[in-house]
């Protein structure tokens with residue numbers, strides 16, 4: 478799976494080179510290519526933005542500069558995603574769907590956004606990661622890369638994949654490790670009992686309890 482990111486801040490993506498995504502890159506399971514939109518400015522000051530027609534505060538990214546950056550990396554089989562608060566909110570089923578693509582181009586906005594004409598020209602889908610104000614689409618792009626990469630064959634261990642299908646869209650039950658007693662708090666007795674049926678039942682109850690308390694919306698879904 479190849480991710481091509483079009484961004485004004487490619488340095489923001491360096492942390493991805495560590496951890497699980499970094500390992501997946503080294504194993505050639507995924508490839509992340511960063512294109513600096515600023516490199517495609519024809520201006521002597523490397524300007525990429527301008528004031529909005531109709532007036533208003535802030536600056537808008539120019540369509541010609543974004544388009545030239547896109548043309549430098551475009552391919553016929555790629556899906557172009559614009560990370561935007563106007564998009565549908567990303568969820569696990571969309572993530573699984575995207576993991577079947579072979580080439581994803583991710584466009585990140587900055588300032589007050591991007592001229593609508595280049596979006597209409599190149600974008601297949603707008604996706605949001607949630608309802609809050611951000612300064613740019615780079616963090617959302619990293620969220621997309623992290624979440625989609627997990628489903629690429631070979632990135633996750635078999636255990637993690639099994640564990641996830643078992644948790645079934647609920648929040649997770651509480652986990653414990655050694656020591657058996659920490660600051661007077663003991664590990665729940667059932668987990669030490671070795672009684673696998675009871676452990677399974679206890680975990681299901683705890684998962685339902687926390688989901689019902691904090692995220693009842695997850696229970697009414699599906």
Ligand code: 4FN
Nearest residue numbers: 560561562586587590605606609610611612613617
């Ligand atoms: N954000 C809102 C309403 C109006 C504007 C924003 C906002 C970055 C370029 C977009 C934000 C949130 C989730 C990209 C937010 C996302 C962005 C995202 C994002 C600079 C223009 C902007 C009603 C959501 C609070 C700035 C709501 N997922 N504008 O944040 O790119 O992907």
